[in-house]
Amino acid sequence: xxxxxxxxxxxxxxxxxxxxxxxxxxxxxxxxxxxxxxxxxxxxxxxxxxxxxxxxxxxxxxxxxxxxxxxxxxxxxxxxxxxxxxxxxxxxxxxxxxxxxxxxxxxxxxxxxxxxxxxxxxxxxxxxxxxxxxxxxxxxxxxxxxxxxxxxxxxxxxxxxxxxxxxxxxxxxxxxxxxxxxxxxxxxxxxxxxxxxxxxxxxxxxxxxxxxxxxxxxxxxxxxxxxxxxxxxxxxxxxxxxxxxxxxxxxxxxxxx
Amino acid sequence: xxxxxxxxxxxxxxxxxxxxxxxxxxxxxxxxxxxxxxxxxxxxxxxxxxxxxxxxxxxxxxxxxxxxxxxxxxxxxxxxxxxxxxxxxxxxxxxxxxxxxxxxxxxxxxxxxxxxxxxxxxxxxxxxxxxxxxxxxxxxxxxxxxxxxxxxxxxxxxxxxxxxxxxxxxxxxxxxxxxxxxxxxxxxxxxxxxxxxxxxxxxxxxxxxxxxxxxxxxxxxxxxxxxxxxxxxxxxxxxxxxxxxxxxxxxxxxxxxxxxxxxxxxxxxxxxxxxxxxxxxxxxxxxxxxxxxxxxxxxxxxxxxxxxxxxxxxxxxxxxxxxxxxxxxxxxxxxxxxxxxxxxxxxxxxxxxxxxxxxxxxxxxxxxxxxxxxxxxxxxxxxxxxxxxxxxxxxxxxxxxxxxxxxxxxx
Numbered sequence: 001x002x003x004x005x006x007x008x009x010x011x012x013x014x015x016x017x018x019x020x021x022x023x024x025x026x027x028x029x030x031x032x033x034x035x036x037x038x039x040x041x042x043x044x045x046x047x048x049x050x051x052x053x054x055x056x057x058x059x060x061x062x063x064x065x066x067x068x069x070x071x072x073x074x075x076x077x078x079x080x081x082x083x084x085x086x087x088x089x090x091x092x093x094x095x096x097x098x099x100x101x102x103x104x105x106x107x108x109x110x111x112x113x114x115x116x117x118x119x120x121x122x123x124x125x126x127x128x129x130x131x132x133x134x135x136x137x138x139x140x141x142x143x144x145x146x147x148x149x150x151x152x153x154x155x156x157x158x159x160x161x162x163x164x165x166x167x168x169x170x171x172x173x174x175x176x177x178x179x180x181x182x183x184x185x186x187x188x189x190x191x192x193x194x195x196x197x198x199x200x201x202x203x204x205x206x207x208x209x210x211x212x213x214x215x216x217x218x219x220x221x222x223x224x225x226x227x228x229x230x231x232x233x234x235x236x237x238x239x240x241x242x243x244x245x246x247x248x249x250x251x252x253x254x255x256x257x
Numbered sequence: 258x259x260x261x262x263x264x265x266x267x268x269x270x271x272x273x274x275x276x277x278x279x280x281x282x283x284x285x286x287x288x289x290x291x292x293x294x295x296x297x298x299x300x301x302x303x304x305x306x307x308x309x310x311x312x313x314x315x316x317x318x319x320x321x322x323x324x325x326x327x328x329x330x331x332x333x334x335x336x337x338x339x340x341x342x343x344x345x346x347x348x349x350x351x352x353x354x355x356x357x358x359x360x361x362x363x364x365x366x367x368x369x370x371x372x373x374x375x376x377x378x379x380x381x382x383x384x385x386x387x388x389x390x391x392x393x394x395x396x397x398x399x400x401x402x403x404x405x406x407x408x409x410x411x412x413x414x415x416x417x418x419x420x421x422x423x424x425x426x427x428x429x430x431x432x433x434x435x436x437x438x439x440x441x442x443x444x445x446x447x448x449x450x451x452x453x454x455x456x457x458x459x460x461x462x463x464x465x466x467x468x469x470x471x472x473x474x475x476x477x478x479x480x481x482x483x484x485x486x487x488x489x490x491x492x493x494x495x496x497x498x499x500x501x502x503x504x505x506x507x508x509x510x511x512x513x514x515x516x517x518x519x520x521x522x523x524x525x526x527x528x529x530x531x532x533x534x535x536x537x538x539x540x541x542x543x544x545x546x547x548x549x550x551x552x553x554x555x556x557x558x559x560x561x562x563x564x565x566x567x568x569x570x571x572x573x574x575x576x577x578x579x580x581x582x583x584x585x586x587x588x589x590x591x592x593x594x595x596x597x598x599x600x601x602x603x604x605x606x607x608x609x610x611x612x613x614x615x616x617x618x619x620x621x622x623x624x625x626x627x628x629x630x631x632x633x634x635x636x637x638x639x640x641x642x643x644x645x646x647x648x649x650x651x652x653x654x655x656x657x658x659x660x661x662x663x664x665x666x667x668x
Contacts, residue, residue: 057568058438058554060450061294067437079566102292103553107567129292129553152295156457165295179296180455 004123005148005205008095008171011048012206012228017253020219021228023049023172023208024235024249025099027066028083029073030055031239036073037086039245044092046249048228049172049208051126052087054080054100061128063183065233080108088120095123097150097171102129110138114145124148124171132165139168150174155195159202166203175199175226177209183233184212189221196225219252280586283471286593288586291470293556297450300457305472307377312479317372324368325483328401329358331365335491335646340617341630347637348644350497352488354511354651355622359397359424361390361651362484362511363465369480370463371398379461382406385449387414387442387507388578388625389421390651391465396430406430409448411441414577421655439571442507442581446555466508467585470556474513474585481514488646489518497644501526501636504648505628506599507543507579509588511650516597526598529588530632532574533601541573545584546592546599559586575604575659576624578651602631610634611653611660623651624659 015021024047029036044050055073059066080100087096098117105113105127117125124147130138132151142149148171153162156179166173175196178184192209199207209222210230219229231252238248283291291301311317325331334353342349354362374382382399384406386392392408399406408430415422415434425432438444446469453462467477492499502519504512506529516527534542542548545560552561554569562570562582574580591597602610611627613634614620622630626649633645653660 058443058447060447060555061296061454063451064437074568101553103561103563103569104567106552107563107565128294129556131291131293131295131298133298134290134292154296156299157295158299161298176296179457181451184455 003146004095005170007123008049008097008148009205011095012172012208015048015228016046020223020253021048021206021208022249022253023047023051023210023228023230025051025053025230025232027053027055027069027073027236029076029078030069030236031072033076033078033082033086037090039239040087040090040092043245043249044094046246047094050092050094050096051099051230051232052083052096054083054098054104056101056104059101061181063181063233065183065236069236080104080113084116084120084122087122091121096121097124097126097148098122099126099128102127110141114141114147118145118147122147124150126150126152126174128152132168135168142170152176153199155179155191159198162199163202166199166205169203169205172206172208172227173199173203174230175207175209177211177213177222180211182211192222193225196222200226216252216254220254280471280475285474285587286590288551288557288559288589289471289474290558291556292553292558293470294454296454296457297470300453301470301472303377304373308373308472308476311373311376321369321372325365329364329368330356331483332487333357335488335495336618338618341614344613344617345634345637346641347633349633350492350499350644350646351620351649352484352515352646353649354484355620355626355649359390359394360654361394361623362481362514363391363394363651365483365514366465366477366480366510367391367394367398367463370476371402373476374404374461374463375402377461379404380459381456382461382463383409383449383452384463384465385409385442385445386465387411387445387580388576388623389414389418389425389655390578392430392432393421393424393428395463395465396425396428399430400428407433407452409433409435409445409452411435411439411445413440414442414445417659418577418655419658441577443569450555466510467513467587468508468555468557468559468583474557474587477510478513478517478587481510482517484511484514484648485516485518488515492646499525499646500643501528501645503528503530503629503633503636503645505530505579505625505632505650506546506584506588507532507581507625508583509585511648513585513587515648516591520596527591527596528632528636529597529599530628531599531601532576532579532628533603533606534573534575536603537601540570542601543572543574543580543582544601545582546588547601551589554583557586559589560584560592575607576628578623578625579628600632600635602628602635606631620649621653622649623653624656626650627653
């Protein structure tokens with residue numbers, strides 16, 4: 001049986017770059033359906049986890065870049081059914097995690113979704129608008145299906161809550177590196193490092209820092225205090241500017257840059 | 258379909274008796290909850306804690322009462338609309354929220370929440386607005402409290418509610434025109450939530466309707482229920498026995514404020530009126546309870562207008578305040594339990610009711626409130642001779658440009 005959590009952890013513990021693990025986020029259907037699949041294929045060998053964003057009409061935790069790419073994905077006719085089919089067919093040699101707001105998942109039917117996702121080789125889910133309090137049932141269902149439900153912690157999360165979130169998180173913990181929305185500026189160094197160290201202390205699974213990760217220097221600095229980084233908006237902007245996604249990732253991790 | 262079918266049991270209870278005072282763990286029966294990014298959980302918990310303290314503090318209650326009385330102009334009148342009643346074949350009473358300071362029921366909620374924000378120690382108030390009434394009320398309260406204020410408003414609404422934009426600016430608010438998404442209330446809420454997530458500690462999100470994550474639906478309803486309390490005692494003073502209480506429903510704050518006190522009075526029908534736009538045979542409407550299905554938007558599980566794939570649908574209404582694809586969770590519960598019923602009227606029906614109210618009563622209602630009037634007219638037609646109380650939630654001055662251009666608006 002598919003065990004997504006283990007696959008993710010294993011992959012993150014031996015990063016491709018040899019230094020810091022990288023999870024890359026691509027919005028499904030951006031810039032086109034084909035363009036997205038090509039980018040996923042290109043990027044898979046240079047990253048340790050691939051996050052596939054399920055476009056939603058009202059992405060309240062996302063900045064302008066992911067708002068824009070989500071809108072384009074939706075215009076290109078992408079929905080969960082298409083994502084599950086086509087990402088399954090890609091048969092990538094890297095764990096794939098779906099990042100989605102709750103409503104499209106509810107609409108699809110969660111039980112059906114989890115069964116199909118496991119069948120298609122998906123390793124887990126990140127659902128930014130389902131807090132710990134509401135996630136117990138989904139978490140149980142994910143466990144049963146062999147899928148990882150990844151929790152997010154933030155710089156303003158109190159310690160006891162951080163401990164509960166880290167305990168509940170499977171595969172990795174998504175440490176939001178700033179207050180704000182995706183694509184913004186990350187917090188200044190010292191408090192950020194302290195916070196990441198605090199998360200690592202209570203987490204049994206790898207800790208990945210995301211939100212506002214944009215440069216190689218940043219990846220170096222943040223990577224020294226986390227098990228890895230998550231890059232989304234900056235990658236999508238690079239694709240918009242015609243940069244090959246795998247080259248962008250190599251540039252970030254300093255590998256054959 | 259309920260969330261139970263989808264993810265198994267949640268902390269839910271549909272016992273009407275239990276719900277009446279407070280939601281249980283943030284749930285109104287099967288609706289409500291707190292579906293927000295982790296960043297907003299702590300601020301919401303803090304707001305809930307402080308709101309609880311406020312609501313059980315007699316000083317808060319008396320200060321709020323004084324503010325509503327001496328600044329907002331409460332109690333508002335209950336007007337016997339005799340000529341309108343004669344035309345419709347009913348005994349019609351209007352609860353005159355249009356007479357409040359800044360012109361709509363929105364001021365009640367703002368007067369209460371600004372005190373909660375002050376007690377929390379907020380340094381900056383942010384708010385969304387659709388028709389602009391909540392934005393104007395918030396800007397006015399912030400001016401009075403000496404707090405900076407940013408109001409997010411969809412570009413479409415900025416265009417069709419210009420007078421309110423100017424009023425907000427006169428009160429010193431920063432008005433941000435939202436160009437993302439559908440450029441109406443729904444996008445304005447998204448943008449306000451994003452702003453809040455970027456500075457959750459110093460900023461207080463003063464939400465204007467009975468929607469959003471817990472504790473907002475509960476806070477807004479608790480404060481707005483002054484409408485129903487006053488109405489009830491005014492009816493008693495004049496020995497009027499209401500058969501039906503009617504209010505328009507977008508997010509549903511004036512309606513829940515009106516209904517809440519009447520929920521235990523089972524002999525009184527509660528009717529919410531949704532915006533039928535160009536008609537139910539088109540997709541140009543905002544009839545959420547009537548045609549939607551449960552889903553999660555803006556932090557709560559409630560009835561929702563959405564596509565089969567769970568994307569939020571664009572809505573249409575001539576009234577900016579009702580042009581919203583969601584609805585407060587308490588209304589979804591009242592509909593599900595059958596305690597309240599929900600109907601819809603079209604743009605055209607609302608406009609004709611507005612004109613009747615102007616011509617027969619000398620009152621210009623807001624386009625939103627005109628939906629309640631059109632609903633009442635329909636109820637009177639179905640069964641003549643009833644005593645109908647209508648929540649006239651706001652005045653129509655803001656809608657003059659829409660009315661003068663023949664009642665057409667966007668696009």
